[in-house]
Amino acid sequence: MSQQTIIVVGNGMVGYKFCEKLIAKSSHFNIIVFGEESRIAYDRVHLSEYFNGKSADDLSLSSGSWYADNGITLYLNDPVQEINRAEKTIHSLSGTTLKYDYLVLATGSSAFVPDIPGVEKEGVFVYRTIEDLDLIKAYSANAKVGAVMGGGLLGLEAAKALIDLGIEETHVIEFAPRLMPRQIDSAGSGMLASKLKSLGLNIHLNKSTASFIGEGRIEALKFNDDSTLPVDMMVISAGIRPRDELAKLAGLQVGTRGGIIVNEKMQTSDESIFAIGECALYEGMIYGLVAPGYEMADIVAAWLSGGSKAFYGYDMSTKLKLIGVDVASFGDAFITEPDCRTLVYEDTYKGVYKRINISNDGKYLLGGILIGDADAYNILLQTVNNKIVLPPNPEDLILGSRGGEAAEGAGVLSLPDDALICSCEAVSKFDICSAVNDGATNIDSIKKCTKAGTGCGGCVPLVKDLITGTLKANGQYVKNVICEHFDYSRQELYDLVKINKVKNYDLVLDHFGKGDGCEVCKPVIAGILSSLWNDVIVKQDTIQDSNDRYLANIQKGGTYSVVPRIPGGEITPDKLIVIGQVAKKYGLYTKITGGQRIDLFGAHVNDLPQIWEELIDAGFESGHAYGKALRTVKSCVGSTWCRFGLHDSVSFAIEIEDRYKGVRSPHKLKGGVSGCIRECAEAQAKDFGVIATEKGWNLYVCGNGGSKPQHALLLATDIDSETCIKYLDRFLMFYIKTADPLTRTATWLNKMEGGLSYLKNVVINDSLGIVEQLEEEMQQLINSYHCEWKEVVDNPDLRKRFAHFVNAPEVKDPNIKFESMRQQVKAQW
Amino acid sequence: METLTDIEWVLACYTDDVPANGGACIKHGDEQIAIYNFTRRNEWYATQNLCPHKQQMVLSRGMIGSTGEDCNPKVACPFHKKTFSLINGECLSGDDYQIKTYPVKVADGRVYVGIV
Ligand code: SRM
Ligand SMILES: Cc1cc2nc3c(=O)[nH]c(=O)nc-3n(C[C@H](O)[C@H](O)[C@H](O)COP(=O)(O)OP(=O)(O)OC[C@H]3O[C@@H](n4cnc5c(N)ncnc54)[C@H](O)[C@@H]3O)c2cc1C
Ligand code: SF4
Ligand code: FES
Numbered sequence: 031m032s033q034q035t036i037i038v039v040g041n042g043m044v045g046y047k048f049c050e051k052l053i054a055k056s057s058h059f060n061i062i063v064f065g066e067e068s069r070i071a072y073d074r075v076h077l078s079e080y081f082n083g084k085s086a087d088d089l090s091l092s093s094g095s096w097y098a099d100n101g102i103t104l105y106l107n108d109p110v111q112e113i114n115r116a117e118k119t120i121h122s123l124s125g126t127t128l129k130y131d132y133l134v135l136a137t138g139s140s141a142f143v144p145d146i147p148g149v150e151k152e153g154v155f156v157y158r159t160i161e162d163l164d165l166i167k168a169y170s171a172n173a174k175v176g177a178v179m180g181g182g183l184l185g186l187e188a189a190k191a192l193i194d195l196g197i198e199e200t201h202v203i204e205f206a207p208r209l210m211p212r213q214i215d216s217a218g219s220g221m222l223a224s225k226l227k228s229l230g231l232n233i234h235l236n237k238s239t240a241s242f243i244g245e246g247r248i249e250a251l252k253f254n255d256d257s258t259l260p261v262d263m264m265v266i267s268a269g270i271r272p273r274d275e276l277a278k279l280a281g282l283q284v285g286t287r288g289g290i291i292v293n294e295k296m297q298t299s300d301e302s303i304f305a306i307g308e309c310a311l312y313e314g315m316i317y318g319l320v321a322p323g324y325e326m327a328d329i330v331a332a333w334l335s336g337g338s339k340a341f342y343g344y345d346m347s348t349k350l351k352l353i354g355v356d357v358a359s360f361g362d363a364f365i366t367e368p369d370c371r372t373l374v375y376e377d378t379y380k381g382v383y384k385r386i387n388i389s390n391d392g393k394y395l396l397g398g399i400l401i402g403d404a405d406a407y408n409i410l411l412q413t414v415n416n417k418i419v420l421p422p423n424p425e426d427l428i429l430g431s432r433g434g435e436a437a438e439g440a441g442v443l444s445l446p447d448d449a450l451i452c453s454c455e456a457v458s459k460f461d462i463c464s465a466v467n468d469g470a471t472n473i474d475s476i477k478k479c480t481k482a483g484t485g486c487g488g489c490v491p492l493v494k495d496l497i498t499g500t501l502k503a504n505g506q507y508v509k510n511v512i513c514e515h516f517d518y519s520r521q522e523l524y525d526l527v528k529i530n531k532v533k534n535y536d537l538v539l540d541h542f543g544k545g546d547g548c549e550v551c552k553p554v555i556a557g558i559l560s561s562l563w564n565d566v567i568v569k570q571d572t573i574q575d576s577n578d579r580y581l582a583n584i585q586k587g588g589t590y591s592v593v594p595r596i597p598g599g600e601i602t603p604d605k606l607i608v609i610g611q612v613a614k615k616y617g618l619y620t621k622i623t624g625g626q627r628i629d630l631f632g633a634h635v636n637d638l639p640q641i642w643e644e645l646i647d648a649g650f651e652s653g654h655a656y657g658k659a660l661r662t663v664k665s666c667v668g669s670t671w672c673r674f675g676l677h678d679s680v681s682f683a684i685e686i687e688d689r690y691k692g693v694r695s696p697h698k699l700k701g702g703v704s705g706c707i708r709e710c711a712e713a714q715a716k717d718f719g720v721i722a723t724e725k726g727w728n729l730y731v732c733g734n735g736g737s738k739p740q741h742a743l744l745l746a747t748d749i750d751s752e753t754c755i756k757y758l759d760r761f762l763m764f765y766i767k768t769a770d771p772l773t774r775t776a777t778w779l780n781k782m783e784g785g786l787s788y789l790k791n792v793v794i795n796d797s798l799g800i801v802e803q804l805e806e807e808m809q810q811l812i813n814s815y816h817c818e819w820k821e822v823v824d825n826p827d828l829r830k831r832f833a834h835f836v837n838a839p840e841v842k843d844p845n846i847k848f849e850s851m852r853q854q855v856k857a858q859w
Numbered sequence: 860m861e862t863l864t865d866i867e868w869v870l871a872c873y874t875d876d877v878p879a880n881g882g883a884c885i886k887h888g889d890e891q892i893a894i895y896n897f898t899r900r901n902e903w904y905a906t907q908n909l910c911p912h913k914q915q916m917v918l919s920r921g922m923i924g925s926t927g928e929d930c931n932p933k934v935a936c937p938f939h940k941k942t943f944s945l946i947n948g949e950c951l952s953g954d955d956y957q958i959k960t961y962p963v964k965v966a967d968g969r970v971y972v973g974i975v
C-alpha cells in the first residue's frame with residue numbers, strides 16, 4: 031500500500047494526541063504537522079503551573095525528538111494560511127505548499143475578546159499560551175491591582191495565578207449573577223465566592239464593563255452602572271472562540287457562532303478534511319475540554335486506519351484545579367424538582383456545599399455539585415456515567431456512611447468493567463483491574479502499563495482506590511506499607527526497630543524486609559534510626575537522601591548550600607563578619623532566608639568540610655537545613671525592644687531552638703515565638719507557635735506554610751514557660767513516633783481521627799498514659815545532640831568522603847561554572 | 860556474549876574509595892564515571908555520572924537498591940529520583956532515557972572499569 035499523506039494543522043494538545051494515536055494504530059502514513067506556535071505541543075490544561083515553578087520544558091507533551099523519532103515532519107512557527115480543496119494542497123506562511131490525502135484541522139480556539147472601548151490598551155491580556163503567561167508575568171512585576179474579566183473556570187484560574195504572581199489586590203468581574211454560571215448553582219456559587227474571598231479575591235457579580243480607561247495603558251475599568259475600579263492590569267477570560275478562519279476561507283461549513291461543523295466521524299463538509307478539538311462544532315456544541323478532544327482524535331485515527339468509531343457527545347463534568355478550593359460539577363448538575371429529587375448538604379462554617387440530583391424513583395444519580403470538598407467527585411461521576419443503582423440511603427454519597435455497614439454499591443469495585451476511569455487516555459476499569467491482577471500493584475506501574483493517570487491526573491485517586499480494592503478482593507491484605515521491601519507502615523517499623531534495638535539499615539532490612547532496599551525505604555529508615563538513636567548520620571551515609579548524605583542542600587548544577595544555625599534569628603556582629611569572610615573566601619552567594627538566617631550557596635562538595643571548619647571555629651553549628659529536622663524557631667524582637675512586647679520572645683525562641691536542634695522527624699519542623707498578639711513572628715504558620723499573653727504563653731500546633739498553608743490550632747492557653755516546653759516535648763515526640771514519612775504536622779493532624787481534641791487529650795490529659803515516656807524519649811534525644819558537621823570536620827575519614835572524584839580528590843567538578851549576577855555569583859547550568 | 864578483546868580495563872580506584880552500598884565518581888580523562896559498590900550483593904557496577912533527566916553530574920551520589928521479584932539492581936538520581944537499571948542502563952521510572960553502563964572488575968583491592 032502506498033503511503034498516504036496526512037497533514038495536521040495545529041500542534042496543540044489534540045493535534046499532538048492525534049499523531050500519537052495514529053502512529054500507535056498504523057505506520058502506513060506520512061504525517062506532516064504545522065504549528066503556529068513556536069514550541070512543540072504542550073499541556074495547556076496545566077498552563078497555570080508555569081507560574082508555580084514548571085518550565086516550558088516540563089509542560090511539553092513529548093520530548094523534542096519525538097516527532098523525528100516517529101517519522102513525523104514538523105513545521106513550527108509556520109501557520110497554514112490557505113487550503114486548496116480542489117488540488118488538495120495547503121500553503122503555509124513560510125511559503126511551503128504540500129499535497130495531502132487527508133487534512134486534519136486541530137486549530138483549537140482563541141480567547142474571546144469582547145469589543146469594549148479601550149480593549150487595545152497596554153496591560154490588557156488573555157490567558158491561553160505560554161507567551162501570554164510570559165507577558166503577564168513581566169507586566170505584573172509593576173502592577174499592584176489586577177482584575178480578571180470572567181468568573182468562569184478559566185477566569186478563576188487566571189485570578190489565582192495573579193495572586194500567585196504577587197498582585198496585591200485581585201478582582202474578578204462577572205457579568206452573570208454568580209460565579210461559574212455554567213457549572214454550578216447559585217447556592218454553590220455563594221459558597222465558592224466566600225471561599226475565594228478568604229483566599230484574597232475580590233468578587234464583583236452582575237457587573238458589565240463599559241470601557242477600559244487610561245492613557246495608553248489601562249488605569250481603570252468603567253462599568254455600565256457608572257462605577258469605576260482602578261486597576262493596573264487586566265486579564266480577559268470571557269470565553270473561547272473556535273479558530274475556524276482557515277476553514278471558512280476554504281469554504282467549509284462553519285456554525286453561525288463559530289466552529290467547524292463536523293459529523294459523528296469528525297468529517298467536515300469536505301470528506302477528506304476532519305476537524306477535532308476545540309475548533310470542531312458537533313451538533314451545535316464546542317467541547318472546550320481536553321478529554322472530548324482526545325476522543326475526537328481517537329475517532330479520526332481509528333477511521334483512517336480502517337476502524338470505525340463515532341462521536342456521540344461527551345460528558346462535560348469538570349473539577350476546578352484551584353489550589354485550596356475544591357469545586358466540581360458532574361452529570362446533570364442543574365436539573366431540579368419535580369424532574370428529580372435533590373439532596374443538599376451545607377456547612378457554612380467549613381465552607382462545604384454538596385448537592386446531588388437523584389432520579390425520582392431513587393435509583394440513579396443524575397448529577398451534582400461539590401464545593402469545598404470534592405473528594406467524592408470521581409466516584410460520583412462514575413456512578414452517574416455507569417448508571418449504578420444507588421444504595422438505600424443515597425445521602426451517604428455526600429455525607430459518608432455514618433456508622434453501621436459501609437454503603438453497598440458506592441465502592442469502586444461495583445463499577446462495571448467498561449467504566450471509563452481515565453478519560454484522557456480512555457482506560458477502563460477492566461484495563462486497570464487486569465493490570466493489577468497481572469502484578470502492577472502501585473500507581474507508577476499502572477501508569478506505565480496502562481497510561482491511566484498520565485493525562486490531567488484527575489483520576490489518580492480513583493485508580494489508587496481500584497488498586498487497593500482489587501488487591502483486597504484478591505484476599506491480599508493491603509496496608510500503608512513503605513515500599514516493596516517492607517510490609518510495614520512507618521509507625522510499625524518505628525516500633526519494631528525500637529523494641530529490637532536495631533541500629534543500622536542493613537540489619538533492619540535483614541530482620542524485617544526483603545530485597546536490597548531502595549531510595550524510598552532507605553531515607554525513611556534513616557529517619558527512624560536518627561529519631562530513635564540520634565547517632566551520627568554520616569556513619570550510614572549511603573542510606574541518606576543526598577542532602578543528608580552531604581549535610582548540605584544540593585542545588586541545580588551540583589553545588590551545595592551552607593546554612594549555619596542562627597537560633598531565634600539573633601546574631602552578633604562578629605559572627606556576621608565571619609559569615610561574610612567565609613563567603614568571600616569560597617566565592618559563595620549569600621542571601622537572608624525566609625527563616626531568619628543566612629544561606630551561603632554555590633559550594634563545591636570538596637570545600638564543604640573546610641568551610642564548616644571555619645564556621646565551627648567561630649562558634650557556629652549545623653543549621654540542619656538539609657535534614658528532616660528542626661529548622662528554625664522564628665522570633666520577633668519582643669519585650670526587650672518592642673513597645674508592645676509582653677515577654678522576652680527572643681530568649682524563649684532561642685531556648686526552644688537550642689532544645690530541639692538536631693532532632694530528626696518525619697518531615698522538617700519549624701517554630702515561632704511572638705511577643706504579643708500582633709504576631710510578627712508568624713508563629714501560627716509554624717508546626718508549633720508560641721504567642722505571649724498577659725498571663726503567659728498560648729501554644730499553637732500544626733500550622734504550615736508551603737503549598738497548602740494552614741493556620742496552627744490553639745493547644746493550650748496562658749501556660750508558663752515550663753509547661754509550654756513540657757507540652758512541646760510531648761507533642762513533638764508523639765508526632766515523631768506516629769506520623770507517616772514526609773508528613774508535616776498539619777497533614778498529620780488532618781488525618782488524625784478525632785483531630786485536635788484527640789491530640790489535646792493525648793498531650794495534655796494523658797489519655798494514652800504515655801506522656802512520661804514521651805518526655806523521657808525527648809530528653810534522650812536532647813541529651814544525645816551533637817553537631818554533625820563538627821563530627822565530620824574532626825574526622826579525617828569522614829572528610830575524605832566530600833570529594834567529587836575519588837580518584838582525583840583535589841579536582842573539583844569541572845562541569846560547575848558560575849556567572850555573575852547583582853555583584854554576586856550564580857551557578858550556570 | 861561480549862568479546863573481551865576490544866575492552867580496555869582502566870584502574871578506576873581502590874575498593875575502599877567507594878562506600879559500602881553506595882557510589883562514588885571517578886574521572887577518566889574528561890569522562891565522569893559513577894562506580895557502585897553493591898556490598899549487600901557483593902557486586903560492582905558502573906554507569907555514566909550524568910543524569911539524562913536534567914543533565915546533572917550526580918548519579919554517583921544517588922541511592923542504590925533493587926526492584927521487582929528478580930531484584931533488578933538500580934540507582935536513583937538524587938535530584939528527582941528517576942531510577943536506572945545498573946545492568947543495562949534502562950530508565951525504570953517509565954521515561955525514555957538510557958544511560959551508559961560499563962563492565963567492572965575487582966582484583967586485589969583495585970576496581971577496574973572496562974572502556975569500550
Ligand atoms: C533558603 C530558603 C528560601 C529563602 O531564600 O528564604 C528555602 C529554600 C528551600 N526550601 Fe523552603 N526555604 C526557606 C524557607 C521556607 C519557608 C519559610 C519559613 O520557614 O518561614 C517555607 C514555608 C513554611 C513551612 O515550611 O511551613 C518553606 C517551604 C518549603 C517547602 C514546602 C513545605 C510544605 O510543607 O509544603 C519545601 C519542600 C519540602 O520540604 O518538601 C521547601 C524546600 C526548600 C528547599 C530545601 C528545596 C530543596 O530541596 O532543594 C530549598 C533549599 C535551598 C538550598 O539549596 O539551600 N521549602 N521554605 C528558606 C530557608 C529557611 C531557613 O533558614 O532554613
Ligand atoms: C489556562 C487553561 C486551563 C485549562 N484547563 C482545563 C482543564 O482543567 N480541563 C480541560 O479539560 N481543559 C482545560 N483547558 C482547555 C484545554 O486546554 C483545551 O481544551 C485543549 O488545549 C484543546 O486542544 P486543541 O488542540 O483543540 O487546541 P489548542 O491546544 O489550542 O491547540 C491548537 C493549536 O493550533 C494552532 N493553530 C491555530 N491555527 C493554526 C493554523 N492555521 N496553522 C497552524 N497552527 C494553527 C494554535 O496556535 C494552537 O497551538 C484549559 C485551557 C486553558 C487555556
Ligand atoms: S509581636 Fe509584639 S512584641 Fe513582637 S515585634 Fe510585634 S508588636 Fe512587638
Ligand atoms: S536530574 Fe536526575 S532525576 Fe532529574
